[in-house]
Amino acid sequence: xxxxxxxxxxxITPEMEHVAGQEGINADFVRQGVGVGTIVIPRxxxxxxxxxxxxxxxxxxxxxxxxxxxxxxxEVDTEVEKIRAAxxxxxxxxxxxxxxxxxxxxxxxxxxxxxxxVGTLPLYQAVAEAAKKYGSSVKMNVDELFEVIERQxxxxxxxxxxxxxxxMDIVRRAKQEGRIDPLVSYGGSHLIxxxxxxxxxxxxxxxxxxxxxxxxxxDITVSLAxxxxxxxxxxxLDGAQVHELVILGELVRRAREAGVQIMVxxxxxxxxxxxKATVVxxxxxxxxxxxxxFGPVVTDIAAGYDHISAAIxxxxxxxxxxxxLCYVTASEHLGLPNVEQVREGVVAARIAAHAGDLAxxxxxxxxxxxxxxxxxxLLNWKKQIELAIDPQRAEYMRKTRSEDSSKACAxxxxxxxxxxxxxxxxxxxxxx
Amino acid sequence: xxxxxxxxxxxITPEMEHVAGQEGINADFVRQGVGVGTIVIPRxxxxxxxxxxxxxxxxxxxxxxxxxxxxxxxEVDTEVEKIRAAxxxxxxxxxxxxxxxxxxxxxxxxxxxxxxxVGTLPLYQAVAEAAKKYGSSVKMNVDELFEVIERQxxxxxxxxxxxxxxxMDIVRRAKQEGRIDPLVSYGGSHLIxxxxxxxxxxxxxxxxxxxxxxxxxxDITVSLAxxxxxxxxxxxLDGAQVHELVILGELVRRAREAGVQIMVxxxxxxxxxxxKATVVxxxxxxxxxxxxxFGPVVTDIAAGYDHISAAIxxxxxxxxxxxxLCYVTASEHLGLPNVEQVREGVVAARIAAHAGDLAxxxxxxxxxxxxxxxxxxLLNWKKQIELAIDPQRAEYMRKTRSEDSSKACAxxxxxxxxxxxxxxxxxxxxxx
Numbered sequence: 001x002x003x004x005x006x007x008x009x010x011x012i013t014p015e016m017e018h019v020a021g022q023e024g025i026n027a028d029f030v031r032q033g034v035g036v037g038t039i040v041i042p043r044x045x046x047x048x049x050x051x052x053x054x055x056x057x058x059x060x061x062x063x064x065x066x067x068x069x070x071x072x073x074x075e076v077d078t079e080v081e082k083i084r085a086a087x088x089x090x091x092x093x094x095x096x097x098x099x100x101x102x103x104x105x106x107x108x109x110x111x112x113x114x115x116x117x118v119g120t121l122p123l124y125q126a127v128a129e130a131a132k133k134y135g136s137s138v139k140m141n142v143d144e145l146f147e148v149i150e151r152q153x154x155x156x157x158x159x160x161x162x163x164x165x166x167x168m169d170i171v172r173r174a175k176q177e178g179r180i181d182p183l184v185s186y187g188g189s190h191l192i193x194x195x196x197x198x199x200x201x202x203x204x205x206x207x208x209x210x211x212x213x214x215x216x217x218x219d220i221t222v223s224l225a226x227x228x229x230x231x232x233x234x235x236x237l238d239g240a241q242v243h244e245l246v247i248l249g250e251l252v253r254r255a256r257e258a259g260v261q262i263m264v265x266x267x268x269x270x271x272x273x274x275x276k277a278t279v280v281x282x283x284x285x286x287x288x289x290x291x292x293x294f295g296p297v298v299t300d301i302a303a304g305y306d307h308i309s310a311a312i313x314x315x316x317x318x319x320x321x322x323x324x325l326c327y328v329t330a331s332e333h334l335g336l337p338n339v340e341q342v343r344e345g346v347v348a349a350r351i352a353a354h355a356g357d358l359a360x361x362x363x364x365x366x367x368x369x370x371x372x373x374x375x376x377x378l379l380n381w382k383k384q385i386e387l388a389i390d391p392q393r394a395e396y397m398r399k400t401r402s403e404d405s406s407k408a409c410a411x412x413x414x415x416x417x418x419x420x421x422x423x424x425x426x427x428x429x430x431x432x
Numbered sequence: 433x434x435x436x437x438x439x440x441x442x443x444i445t446p447e448m449e450h451v452a453g454q455e456g457i458n459a460d461f462v463r464q465g466v467g468v469g470t471i472v473i474p475r476x477x478x479x480x481x482x483x484x485x486x487x488x489x490x491x492x493x494x495x496x497x498x499x500x501x502x503x504x505x506x507e508v509d510t511e512v513e514k515i516r517a518a519x520x521x522x523x524x525x526x527x528x529x530x531x532x533x534x535x536x537x538x539x540x541x542x543x544x545x546x547x548x549x550v551g552t553l554p555l556y557q558a559v560a561e562a563a564k565k566y567g568s569s570v571k572m573n574v575d576e577l578f579e580v581i582e583r584q585x586x587x588x589x590x591x592x593x594x595x596x597x598x599x600m601d602i603v604r605r606a607k608q609e610g611r612i613d614p615l616v617s618y619g620g621s622h623l624i625x626x627x628x629x630x631x632x633x634x635x636x637x638x639x640x641x642x643x644x645x646x647x648x649x650x651d652i653t654v655s656l657a658x659x660x661x662x663x664x665x666x667x668x669l670d671g672a673q674v675h676e677l678v679i680l681g682e683l684v685r686r687a688r689e690a691g692v693q694i695m696v697x698x699x700x701x702x703x704x705x706x707x708k709a710t711v712v713x714x715x716x717x718x719x720x721x722x723x724x725x726f727g728p729v730v731t732d733i734a735a736g737y738d739h740i741s742a743a744i745x746x747x748x749x750x751x752x753x754x755x756x757l758c759y760v761t762a763s764e765h766l767g768l769p770n771v772e773q774v775r776e777g778v779v780a781a782r783i784a785a786h787a788g789d790l791a792x793x794x795x796x797x798x799x800x801x802x803x804x805x806x807x808x809x810l811l812n813w814k815k816q817i818e819l820a821i822d823p824q825r826a827e828y829m830r831k832t833r834s835e836d837s838s839k840a841c842a843x844x845x846x847x848x849x850x851x852x853x854x855x856x857x858x859x860x861x862x863x864x
Binding site for chain 1: 569570603611615625629663664666703704731732733739740741743744748751762765768773776780783786787788791801804806809816817821825826828848851852854857858
């Protein structure tokens with residue numbers, strides 16, 4: 001039985017129990033969410049050493065960090081360092097998005113290293129292997145693509161990102177519409193190149209049942225990737241994007257009927273005034289399937305600071321109901337992140353997720369802020385540092401950037417203004 | 433004549449002309465805004481070497497960076513470095529918030545260094561001088577406070593932050609309400625300490641006409657500081673904050689009647705779901721006077737990353753109608769920023785301001801993003817770097833974090849998927 005089937009039969013699995021414990025909520029609420037598909041718990045049957053994570057309605061907003069081999073200089077060890085940094089910084093999942101090098105090894109090392117759920121995008125490997133075998137990715141054989149999906153599934157990957165909804169109809173619509181930036185999805189571009197060259201429909205759409213069969217076998221969560229995600233603000237909410245989202249809604253229904261957990265990947269590049277509409281649209285078309293947005297950045301001009309731009313978009317998305325935020329690092333649009341940028345990317349996404357949870361009144365979210373605010377009032381530095389989203393960074397800044405506050409204040413002398421005020425207000429001593 | 437009086441008499445001043453040129457709008461629109469008070473152009477009659485900046489409705493959202501001497505280790509030279517970094521990073525104004533050391537010298541150096549408008553908070557100096565003279569800030573004499581205000585005005589300061597609305601009534605309300613974090617405004621705390629100790633009303637409220645007289649004399653813009661700004665999310669939009677905002681609305685009206693330009697300072701710490709209400713409330717109570725918000729941060733737990741938390745709050749504030757964003761640096765709540773944190777703080781605030789401008793459809797805002805997106809599609813790296821919000825940072829990251837993209841792609845070989853797709857879509861060559 002898959003998690004969905006257990007849920008529908010009223011069975012609370014150990015994964016649901018674990019998620020309920022983590023979230024401090026009733027296990028039956030989690031079971032119901034998994035049953036109707038508003039919650040997913042990505043966990044491959046074969047996966048070991050993983051702490052189950054719930055993503056969806058009524059749960060804390062989650063974040064994901066991406067690593068992977070890219071280019072000739074990429075090394076597995078460097079990526080392992082990034083995984084460790086991301087997990088230490090509090091990511092809820094890792095995606096291995098390797099496109100070159102020893103992709104099998106990188107994935108297996110990722111699964112062994114990460115204590116959080118792991119996702120992959122099998123098309124990248126299928127494309128790389130076809131390029132090696134035939135001299136071009138467009139020569140890829142459909143069975144070979146499915147062989148890679150099965151291989152990655154058999155390794156224990158918890159969720160698979162697949163461009164199942166990028167159909168020829170949608171590609172034609174993109175052509176008619178004349179986008180500013182037609183395609184920015186790496187997998188989507190290779191897939192569409194294949195479709196155009198071979199004059200064939202997207203095999204992941206045509207043979208979607210085969211996708212679901214593999215997902216069922218390993219109880220993998222499918223993450224429907226959006227091959228047509230806009231690559232700039234000007235293309236946001238255009239016909240191609242929305243048409244693909246309609247198709248993704250159809251694929252969500254079919255996955256649920258097959259007892260497969262499913263979530264939907266989202267943009268990318270969204271102006272603030274499109275954010276709520278984008279999330280509301282997805283929740284309606286995809287019948288509440290968890291929305292996994294990529295940032296999104298809220299301006300195109302913040303290269304070098306896209307983690308900040310994405311935190312703005314992520315916070316609004318989370319507030320509007322997106323359940324899962326894919327981090328964006330400071331080096332997005334410029335190159336690959338180093339370890340420090342991975343860490344900052346995870347923290348920025350967590351700030352966004354938490355700001356969203358606070359805004360929608362997620363139970364327990366405000367307690368964290370309240371506890372820290374009380375410690376701040378009492379000048380309890382130890383507790384302030386402990387409660388900071390990144391205690392190590394907070395402690396370092398406190399050490400390097402603050403004056404010695406133990407010295408007597410030269411401003412008030414015998415009559416301390418702060419004492420006067422705090423006595424008057426009947427509160428603890430104020431700081432100056 | 434002050435700017436307001438000129439505007440009301442139909443006279444377009446050189447400052448209004450300059451602002452109109454900068455914004456690419458009609459000078460009479462600026463004149464009308466200054467006349468009714470929805471736009472301010474902070475510019476002291478005596479100030480030299482400054483490029484006039486307009487703040488308010490219909491203009492690009494502006495940002496401000498704060499520097500200043502604080503503590504025994506503070507040095508004028510270090511702060512000058514921060515001013516230069518902030519101006520280079522694109523700040524629209526500098527506030528010198530010195531509380532110790534040679535405050536007169538720091539201010540004069542700031543005015544000489546900054547090419548943007550300069551603001552100060554005279555209460556800090558008055559408090560420091562009283563502490564030195566009498567052994568305690570609560571012994572400060574009211575005439576001495578006004579002497580400092582006049583001294584700073586005479587130096588050429590363009591806008592003065594003054595806690596004119598923090599009345600005894602409001603302090604009593606804060607006491608009744610039992611805030612989590614009663615007071616976080618440094619100036620507000622010293623002022624209230626003085627009020628409680630001396631059993632007297634706030635002299636900046638009682639003698640507000642005297643404040644306006646100085647402002648008129650030098651044609652200074654008054655920035656009404658919020659002594660009661662909440663210090664944590666839990667205190668947002670409480671009775672004390674809103675009561676003070678009601679008083680600030682009264683003071684806006686009186687300033688306008690006196691021909692004085694006025695803006696209103698805002699919070700601080702605001703959950704996302706309070707942001708729009710906070711801005712709408714200010715715009716209603718203060719009859720459209722420009723709102724100068726302090727970030728705001730959207731969670732209390734982001735110490736070490738408060739520039740990111742503030743960018744989230746700033747973007748939403750700008751979208752909702754706040755005209756001016758005071759930056760928050762990564763070291764907020766932990767210590768004082770170094771030069772790099774000043775630079776990052778300015779850029780984060782500018783990203784927020786621009787995201788807000790895009791969302792509200794500010795004329796011209798989208799052009800910047802569009803131009804960069806077109807350069808991105810064409811793989812025109814030179815132009816992408818030039819158009820990035822911080823070209824120096826973007827170029828550095830591109831150099832250090834990217835693969836050599838000049839090499840032939842090993843993925844597609846003879847049949848390049850990107851060529852196939854771009855030929856099909858009829859666009860320029862896509863990147864992979």
